[in-house]
Amino acid sequence: MSRTRAAIVRAAVDLIRARGLAAMTVPALARAADVAPATVRSHFPEQADLLAEVGEMILHDLALPDEGIFGDVGSTTERVARLARELVEFYGRGQAWWLILTGDPAMAVAFERSAGTYEARFDALVRAALGRMADDAIAFAIVASVIGPPLHYALIARGLTPDQAVRDSLAMLLPWLEARERERGPRTGRGRKS
Numbered sequence: 001m002s003r004t005r006a007a008i009v010r011a012a013v014d015l016i017r018a019r020g021l022a023a024m025t026v027p028a029l030a031r032a033a034d035v036a037p038a039t040v041r042s043h044f045p046e047q048a049d050l051l052a053e054v055g056e057m058i059l060h061d062l063a064l065p066d067e068g069i070f071g072d073v074g075s076t077t078e079r080v081a082r083l084a085r086e087l088v089e090f091y092g093r094g095q096a097w098w099l100i101l102t103g104d105p106a107m108a109v110a111f112e113r114s115a116g117t118y119e120a121r122f123d124a125l126v127r128a129a130l131g132r133m134a135d136d137a138i139a140f141a142i143v144a145s146v147i148g149p150p151l152h153y154a155l156i157a158r159g160l161t162p163d164q165a166v167r168d169s170l171a172m173l174l175p176w177l178e179a180r181e182r183e184r185g186p187r188t189g190r191g192r193k194s
Contacts, residue, residue, distance in 0.1 A: 005043050007033040009053045013061075016054065017096065021106050024050075048113070055114020062094045064121055067128045076181055077174045079129040084147040084173075087125075088166040091152050098153060122148070139180050146173045 011032035015023045024047075030037040044050035065086040073079050091098070101107045108115070126144045127134040134140065145151060146169050155165040 004033075004035060004039060005053075008035065008040055008043055009050065009057050012050055012054045013057055016100065016107075020100070020104055021110055047110075051110045052113045055111045056117065058094075058097060059114065059118060059121075062090060062097070064090055064118065065125065066121075067125065070128060076129070076131050076133055077177055079131060080143055080147070080177060081170055081174065083125055083129040084166050084170055087147055088152065088162050091149055092162055095153075098149060133181060133184065136180070136184065139177065142176065142180075143173065 008029055011029050012024050015028055015032060026037045026040050029040045033040070044053075065083070069082055069086050070079050073082055101111060123140075123144065126140060126147075130136070130139055130143060147166075151169065152162075152165055155169070156162065160168065
């Protein structure tokens with residue numbers, strides 16, 4: 001990304017964070033990025049293109065974990081616990097953005113593409129955490145729901161700290177996951193029981 005383009009995207013991020021999506025006008029972007037309005041229009045003739053890059057910059061800034069967090073962690077429950085703890089850190093970094101995105105209906109539409117990117121990356125992390133259970137649709141749905149942002153923020157809204165939310169979520173989730181793993185038994189190949 002050129003420096004000028006990056007400056008425009010950064011200015012858009014800062015304007016949205018400070019004053020919401022409505023503040024992201026071409027004149028305001030030009031002033032904030034120290035460029036001419038025509039430069040803004042030249043780099044981003046469509047607002048959707050700018051918002052896609054804004055969403056990518058936000059995800060980059062928030063540092064969504066990647067599969068490297070699993071390192072040499074072997075068991076499914078340990079990987080899920082590691083992911084849940086890493087996501088709590090991510091949610092903490094993103095809490096202000098979560099409030100902005102959920103507080104303005106126009107934001108959901110504007111960031112639809114970026115939300116899709118986040119969801120695909122989140123799903124890939126959950127599947128990586130589940131390892132050999134990644135093909136278990138029920139396990140995937142339960143794990144993603146319990147460690148996902150809606151439940152996390154709902155627990156925070158009810159007065160739990162982020163640490164309490166992850167601890168108590170895992171206290172419910174991990175025994176269920178262990179039982180589910182035992183129920184499935186050892187598997188080999190493409191998900192068939194051996």
